[in-house]
Amino acid sequence: xxxxxxxxxxxxxxxxxADWGKLTKYTFDLRRRDGEWQRQSREVYDRGNGATILLYxxxxxxxxxxxxxxxxxxVNQHSGFLLEAAAGLLDELxxxxxxxxxxEEETGYRLEQVEKVFTAWMSPGSVxxxxxxxxxxYDDGRRISDGGGLVEEGEDIEVVEMxxxxxxxxxxxxxxxxxxxxMLLQHLALEKLM
Numbered sequence: 001x002x003x004x005x006x007x008x009x010x011x012x013x014x015x016x017x018a019d020w021g022k023l024t025k026y027t028f029d030l031r032r033r034d035g036e037w038q039r040q041s042r043e044v045y046d047r048g049n050g051a052t053i054l055l056y057x058x059x060x061x062x063x064x065x066x067x068x069x070x071x072x073x074x075v076n077q078h079s080g081f082l083l084e085a086a087a088g089l090l091d092e093l094x095x096x097x098x099x100x101x102x103x104e105e106e107t108g109y110r111l112e113q114v115e116k117v118f119t120a121w122m123s124p125g126s127v128x129x130x131x132x133x134x135x136x137x138y139d140d141g142r143r144i145s146d147g148g149g150l151v152e153e154g155e156d157i158e159v160v161e162m163x164x165x166x167x168x169x170x171x172x173x174x175x176x177x178x179x180x181x182x183m184l185l186q187h188l189a190l191e192k193l194m
Contacts, residue, residue, distance in 0.1 A: 020047065023045050025044075026043075045128065046127075049090050053099045055137070062163055083181070084178040085181045088105075108148070111142065115136065116133070133180070168185060
């Protein structure tokens with residue numbers, strides 16, 4: 001991590017937590033547009049970079065999504081069960097290699113080819129995670145297991161095959177409310193892949 005450039009000077013950092021991820025409080029000086037320096041502090045949550053993938057089938061007009069429990073949603077007045085594209089942390093692997101493993105673990109589909117479509121920062125005001133976005137075509141012959149994730153990682157994932165038009169309507173109704181999933185579904189629509 002750079003400690004200084006023409007606009008930022010890191011003054012100090014204090015670790016606040018290092019459990020599932022790392023939460024650190026940073027004190028820094030920011031050179032404002034008027035040239036003045038202003039001291040600020042922010043907390044940054046670092047859980048590593050990740051990758052996500054949306055599986056789609058043009059012939060069937062369908063996509064594969066997952067549904068699993070997300071505690072942060074539950075504590076923010078939501079049921080906690082979120083319908084989303086398969087995703088996971090890179091764990092020091094290349095994004096393409098890792099997302100193939102994650103897709104197989106979560107959905108049960110073994111993928112030979114994946115297409116990277118873009119990279120995005122998902123919550124840059126407080127989280128350092130960079131997310132790599134992929135799509136891949138699937139067919140029933142590529143399903144090698146029921147999926148569901150890894151029990152030792154606390155995963156209990158339901159695999160959901162959904163009609164593409166129904167998935168788009170689920171964005172409008174709020175049934176699909178996950179940012180990465182919305183971005184990937186809209187990508188398929190914008191690129192007219194479905």
